[in-house]
Amino acid sequence: METDVRFGATWHRVTEFFDLVHSPGASRATDLTEVSGRPGTSELVATATVCDSLDAPLRRVVVRVHDGKITPVDDGRVSSHAPSWSPDGTRLAYLAVSDAHDRNRVCVRGPEGDREIPLPGTGESCVWTPGGDSLLVSVADAGADKAGAEGSGRRSGPSATGNWLPTVETAATRRPGRSLWLVDPASGALRPVSAGRTVWEAGAAGPGRAVAVLSEGPDESDWYGAHLALIDLATGVAAPLHRSDRQLGRPAGSPAGTWIAVIEADCSDRGIVAGTLLLFDHNGQCRPVDTEDVDVTGVQWLDDHRVAFSGIRGVGSVVGVHDAASGETRELWATEAGLGDTHKPEAYVRSDESVVATVQRYREPPAIVHRAGSGTIVLATTDHPGTEALRSRIGDCRTLSWAAPDGQRIEGLLVTPAGPGPHPLVAYLHGGPIWAFRDRWLGSNPLIGLLASQGYAVLCPNPRGSSGRGPKFAAQVLGDVGGGDCGDILSGIDHLVDTGAVDSARIGVMGGSYGGYLSAWLVTQDDRFKAAVPVAPVTHWRTLYHTTNIRQFVPNILRAEPFEAGDVYDARSPLTWVGSVRTPCLSIAGARDLCTPAAEAEQFHRALLDNGVESTLVVYPAEGHGVRTFPAILDYCTRVLDWFGRFMPAGR
Secondary structure: OOOOOOOOHHHHHHHHHHHHHHOOOOOOEEEEEEEEEOOOOOOEEEEEEEOOOOOOOOEEEEEEEEOOEEEEOOOOOOEEEEEEEOOOOOOEEEEEEOOOOOOEEEEEEEOOEEEEEEOOOEEEEEEEOOOOOOEEEEEEOOOOEOOHHHOOOEOOOOOOOOOOOOOOOOOOOOOOOEEEEEEOOOOOOEEEOOOOOEEEEEEEOOOOEEEEEEEOOOOHHHHHHOEEEEEEOOOOOEEEEEOOOOEEEEEEEOOOOOOEEEEEEOOOOOOOOOEEEEEEOOOOOEEEOOOOOOEEEEEEEOOOOEEEEEEEEOOEEEEEEEEOOOOOEEEEEEEOEEEOOOOOOOOEEOOOOOEEEEEEEOOEEEEEEEEEOOEEEEEEEOOOHHHHHHHOOOOEEEEEEEEOOOOOEEEEEEEEOOOOOOEEEEEEEOOOOOOOOOEOOOOOOHHHHHHHHOOOEEEEEEOOOOOOOOHHHHHOOOOOOOOHHHHHHHHHHHHHHHOOOEEEEEEEEEEEOHHHHHHHHHHHHOOOOOEEEEEOOOOOHHHHHHHOOOOOHHHHHHOOOOOOOOOHHHHOOHHHHHHHOOOOEEEEEEOOOOOOOHHHHHHHHHHHHHOOOOEEEEEEOOOEOEOOOOOHHHHHHHHHHHHHHHHOOOOO
């Protein structure tokens, strides 16, 4: 495989596809998340994804949604996100990065004028206190680790004085962390309130209090053991409220602080939390909420007793509301469409319990809709002239289910290209493992639509361990990585072969993160695959444990400590069984990946070569956990298409 693939026919096809997806340079929104409504009005804001050029990273921009139009709240030239209205609806706050030096600030827009308040690090979240006189802003220090869900690597900071300086680590090394700050939007004054602890997420909890997920240590691995606490905003004193052997996310208090809500779940990545909604009363007593089989991903208080939630059920999205006083739960909207962003369904619920959300499906680009009762009105859409051209190429998507070897029903999505089958098949495996595919524009990754446009069917399975089927289903992967989930995937492929939908002689596999692990693992266990593309893979659990920045994730998922040779760390590692591989593998990694370091892909590649198996290793110097920025995306997609085209061509 060539080092530079920019001059081949595949590169031009890939570039044309992404030109249609993003219309670069037109300042057009290609995705919409973080929808928020102005209290007492119909005005909406959201965070849009904008592509300036296929030679530059995508940007996020806070936008207004009005009369079917999507327009930036400011000049649209800076990156911004996390919009939040004050409780009285008079002021809008959001986070922005002002220039190439990544100077972060809080922007407040209101009738008294606009103010920009510099922050001592990278702002990650921004919420108003109930009285509307202050903002709670979570800030990451320069050099703090980014979550794997947002690409891993580190938050930017001041340039080093020389590139020869070493990185030095000892037991006493002070690591960058995260803190909570109280910001006065009128004066611009900032005050830290987290008392030296690491605050991963925070929300208001009534007058003078915040509720936070925090830990003593600042490392990304410390998040897996973080607990829930109430913070006195005047003194910074944190009072523990809840400790769990699972993970916690989305803390939020009712306006008067009578109730506290948080989501508890077994999690793979910080930022991807889907599980049980817990409520705590004023005495600290905890009770789980019956959300009718929904794995909750989002929480929003409507008043001091009604809490709205969004989440996953099966491959669909659900929005509901729970009355903490009466114990009643009502479902407001259930849809097979994808709500919210890639990692979690989310919605804004008005006080009248109508819903505003971003909605999309495989053939329908993101749109913001208003749902009241059974009626849905489209308020704005990202549809543009390139959309119809894409629809003519990407085939269709449907929900699929099949029986696993042990009889369990497994669900997934099947994308099929235009024309009669049987088609060559790529099994595209999601990360996590506690995550799930949902029905989204072009698939959860545009590469899925791109593969379909080139004649490939794509199976997107949600094997055991996935979200959307409740905590017991998700927990089945714990202690059994590459076990039952492996059988779920292979039985799904068998089902498609048996129905005549796919060609058994042209089956490939790929995936990222845990999906990269399964892609490497499956080719050690089954010889049916003609080509494989492990992306950001785990190839040996023991080496991962000693090199990853999320070390606690490893014993969490394996349910074992790495102290004995021959245990699950060896038995369920692709590197252990590499001698049985005959499948050509294209391994992809990012040099800045702290979650699954590039060495994981490199050692698998070298072992394959030693075993006489065709293998190519591609490491992107500026990428982290997965390939997420242009123009690296174009290069990555070109190599994937060429790899499958070489070993299992689609015949187009």
